[in-house]
Amino acid sequence: MKRTRKRNVSVSDRGEFALIADIQRVIGPTKGSVIAGIGDDCAVLRGGDPNTYLLYTCDPVVEGVHYRSRDPARLVGWKAMARNLSDIAAMGGVPRWAIVSIGLRSRTDVRWVKQLYAGLQAAARKFGCQIVGGDTTHVKDGAFVVVALIGEVERARITLRSGAKIGDSTFVTGVLGGSLRGRHLAFTPRIDEARWLVTHFPVHAMIDLSDGLSSDLQRLAERSARKVGFEIHAAEVPISHAARGSLTAALNDGEDFELLFTIDPRHVTALRTKWARKFRVALTEIGRVVHSTRQVTLIGRDGSKTLLTPAGYDHFATR
Amino acid sequence: MKRTRKRNVSVSDRGEFALIADIQRVIGPTKGSVIAGIGDDCAVLRGGDPNTYLLYTCDPVVEGVHYRSRDPARLVGWKAMARNLSDIAAMGGVPRWAIVSIGLRSRTDVRWVKQLYAGLQAAARKFGCQIVGGDTTHVKDGAFVVVALIGEVERARITLRSGAKIGDSTFVTGVLGGSLRGRHLAFTPRIDEARWLVTHFPVHAMIDLSDGLSSDLQRLAERSARKVGFEIHAAEVPISHAARGSLTAALNDGEDFELLFTIDPRHVTALRTKWARKFRVALTEIGRVVHSTRQVTLIGRDGSKTLLTPAGYDHFATR
Numbered sequence: 001m002k003r004t005r006k007r008n009v010s011v012s013d014r015g016e017f018a019l020i021a022d023i024q025r026v027i028g029p030t031k032g033s034v035i036a037g038i039g040d041d042c043a044v045l046r047g048g049d050p051n052t053y054l055l056y057t058c059d060p061v062v063e064g065v066h067y068r069s070r071d072p073a074r075l076v077g078w079k080a081m082a083r084n085l086s087d088i089a090a091m092g093g094v095p096r097w098a099i100v101s102i103g104l105r106s107r108t109d110v111r112w113v114k115q116l117y118a119g120l121q122a123a124a125r126k127f128g129c130q131i132v133g134g135d136t137t138h139v140k141d142g143a144f145v146v147v148a149l150i151g152e153v154e155r156a157r158i159t160l161r162s163g164a165k166i167g168d169s170t171f172v173t174g175v176l177g178g179s180l181r182g183r184h185l186a187f188t189p190r191i192d193e194a195r196w197l198v199t200h201f202p203v204h205a206m207i208d209l210s211d212g213l214s215s216d217l218q219r220l221a222e223r224s225a226r227k228v229g230f231e232i233h234a235a236e237v238p239i240s241h242a243a244r245g246s247l248t249a250a251l252n253d254g255e256d257f258e259l260l261f262t263i264d265p266r267h268v269t270a271l272r273t274k275w276a277r278k279f280r281v282a283l284t285e286i287g288r289v290v291h292s293t294r295q296v297t298l299i300g301r302d303g304s305k306t307l308l309t310p311a312g313y314d315h316f317a318t319r
Numbered sequence: 320m321k322r323t324r325k326r327n328v329s330v331s332d333r334g335e336f337a338l339i340a341d342i343q344r345v346i347g348p349t350k351g352s353v354i355a356g357i358g359d360d361c362a363v364l365r366g367g368d369p370n371t372y373l374l375y376t377c378d379p380v381v382e383g384v385h386y387r388s389r390d391p392a393r394l395v396g397w398k399a400m401a402r403n404l405s406d407i408a409a410m411g412g413v414p415r416w417a418i419v420s421i422g423l424r425s426r427t428d429v430r431w432v433k434q435l436y437a438g439l440q441a442a443a444r445k446f447g448c449q450i451v452g453g454d455t456t457h458v459k460d461g462a463f464v465v466v467a468l469i470g471e472v473e474r475a476r477i478t479l480r481s482g483a484k485i486g487d488s489t490f491v492t493g494v495l496g497g498s499l500r501g502r503h504l505a506f507t508p509r510i511d512e513a514r515w516l517v518t519h520f521p522v523h524a525m526i527d528l529s530d531g532l533s534s535d536l537q538r539l540a541e542r543s544a545r546k547v548g549f550e551i552h553a554a555e556v557p558i559s560h561a562a563r564g565s566l567t568a569a570l571n572d573g574e575d576f577e578l579l580f581t582i583d584p585r586h587v588t589a590l591r592t593k594w595a596r597k598f599r600v601a602l603t604e605i606g607r608v609v610h611s612t613r614q615v616t617l618i619g620r621d622g623s624k625t626l627l628t629p630a631g632y633d634h635f636a637t638r
Binding site: 028033034038052057135141 | 376433437450451455
C-alpha cells in the first residue's frame with residue numbers, strides 16, 4: 001500500500017486568511033450563547049443581562065512586529081490597549097474590563113515596565129475601561145504585550161461586519177496610510193465616534209481598519225450576503241500627510257484604526273451635518289455597496305475599474 | 320542642584336512579587352463593577368446578571384519557558400487552555416468562553432497549528448468551554464499561546480484566596496512535585512472537583528497550585544486577614560511518583576495545578592467520606608490555618624518548626 005507523504009506547508013505559505021479558515025475547521029461551530037465567534041472584530045456573547053451583549057477580544061503586540069525595542073514603553077502600552085479598544089469600537093460597544101499578559105526578558109528595566117503600564121492605563125482610563133488583572137512571564141527573545149478586553153453593547157445597537165446592504169453608502173473616519181511613520185503608536189481608538197454613530201444612526205456594517213482599507217473592505221464583503229460587493233472611488237479615499245500623497249499607502253498600509261462603515265444613503269445628509277457639529281475628525285464617503293460577488297472595485301479618476309485585492313498586512317506574508 | 324542617578328533595576332533583580340506590586344501601584348485601585356482585581360486567580364466582575372459574577376483570566380504559555388519546541392503541539396494546546404481552566408476552578412467557577420492569541424514563526428508547519436488548536440479545543444470542550452475568537456501574529460523568536468478565559472460563578476459560591484480563617488483545616492488535591500517530567504503538559508484542571516466542593520461545602524479560601532505549594536501557601540496567607548498563617552505537616556504533603564520522594568520537589572516545583580483550600584474543621588469528616596465516594600483523585604489534609612503574622616511554618620516529622628519561604632517558581636528569578 002502506497003502512501004503519499006504530505007508536503008510541509010508553513011504558515012507563511014498558507015497565509016493568514018487560509019490559516020484562520022483552517023483553525024475554524026478544527027474548532028467547529030459555536031453554539032448557544034455565542035452570537036458571533038471567530039471572524040468579526042470581537043466575539044459577541046449572550047451574558048446574564050437580557051438587554052446587552054458581551055464583546056470579547058484579544059490582540060497581541062509583539063516586539064519587532066508591532067513595535068520596535070527603542071519605541072517609548074508608554075506608547076507601546078498605549079498601542080497595546082488602543083488596538084483592542086478599537087475592536088470594541090468597531091462593534092459599537094463600550095469597553096469595560098482589560099487583562100494584560102506581558103512576556104519580558106529578565107534584563108528588562110523595571111522603569112520600562114512601569115512606563116508600559118502607565119500607557120496601558122492611560123488608554124484604558126480615557127475610555128472608561130478598567131485593568132483588572134494580568135500576568136507577567138519571562139521570555140528569551142521577543143517581548144509581547146497581550147491585552148484581552150471585555151466590552152458591552154446594547155443588543156439593539158450591535159454592529160457586525162456582516163450587515164452591508166446593496167445601495168448603502170460607505171464611509172471612513174480620519175485619514176489613511178503612513179501609520180507606521182508614528183501614528184500607529186499614538187492613535188485614538190474611535191470609541192466615542194462609534195458610540196455616537198450607533199446611538200444616532202442605523203449603521204448596517206462596521207469594522208476598524210487594522211490591516212489596510214483594501215483588506216478590510218474584502219473582510220466586510222466576505223462576511224456579507226453572497227451578492228454584496230463594494231465600489232470605491234479612488235479620488236475620495238482620504239490620504240494622510242504621512243502617506244505623502246500615495247493612494248497605494250492609504251489603501252494598503254494598515255494600522256489606521258479608523259472606522260469603515262455602511263449606512264442607508266437616505267441618512268447621509270443628516271450624518272454629515274451632525275458629524276461636522278460633533279467631531280473634528282474627518283468623515284468621508286468613499287463609495288457604495290453594490291450587487292457583486294463579494295468583489296471590491298476601485299474606480300479611478302478616469303472612470304476605469306480595477307479589482308481591489310487585499311494587499312494590506314498579512315501576518316504571515318514573507319516580506 | 321545635584322541629582323542622584325537612579326540605578327537600573329531589571330525585572331529579574333526585582334522579582335515577580337515586587338514587580339506585580341509595582342504594577343498595582345501604577346494602575347491604582349479598581350472600583351464599581353470590580354469585586355477582585357489583580358491578586359487573585361481570576362478577576363471577579365459584576366456583570367449584568369444579579370446572581371452570578373464573571374470570572375476573567377489570561378495566562379500565557381511561552382516556548383522555552385512553559386513548553387519545549389519539540390513537545391507535541393496537541394499537548395501544548397491542552398496546557399495553554401488547561402492552565403486557564405485551572406484558574407477558573409480555583410474560584411469555584413464554570414468556564415464559558417475562550418479567546419486564543421498565538422504568536423508563530425513564519426516557518427511553522429500548518430499541521431503544528433492544527434494540532435495546537437485540536438489540543439486547545441479538546442481541553443475547552445471537556446469542561447464545557449467554547450473557543451469564540453482568536454488572533455494569529457508572527458514572531459521572530461519564541462512562539463507563544465495566550466488564552467483569555469471568561470467564566471461564571473454564583474455569587475454565593477465564589478471562593479477567593481482571601482477567606483482563610485484561623486482554625487481551618489488545609490487540604491490539597493492530588494499529588495505534588497515533578498510536574499515538569501511530563502504531567503505539566505497533560506494535567507486535568509480540577510474544574511469538576513472545585514465545582515463539587517463549592518456546591519457541597521463552605522470552602523473559605525482556595526487557589527490552584529501553579530508556582531509550588533510553598534509559594535501558593537504564602538499567597539493565601541498574604542491575601543488573608545493580618546494575623547493569619549499556616550502550619551503544614553511535612554509528613555502529610557502528598558509527594559508524586561515523579562518527584563521521587565523529594566519533599567523539596569513537592570513543596571517547590573510548581574505547575575501541579577492542584578487545588579489548595581481551607582475549610583472549617585467540623586466539615587472534615589463529611590468531606591473525606593463524600594470525596595472518597597465521588598472522586599478517585601487524592602484529597603489530603605496537610606495542615607491548619609493558625610494565628611501568625613502571615614507566616615507559613617513547616618512542621619517536621621520530629622516536631623521541628625521551619626519557616627517555609629516561597630521557593631517556588633518566580634518568573635523573573637535568575638536560575
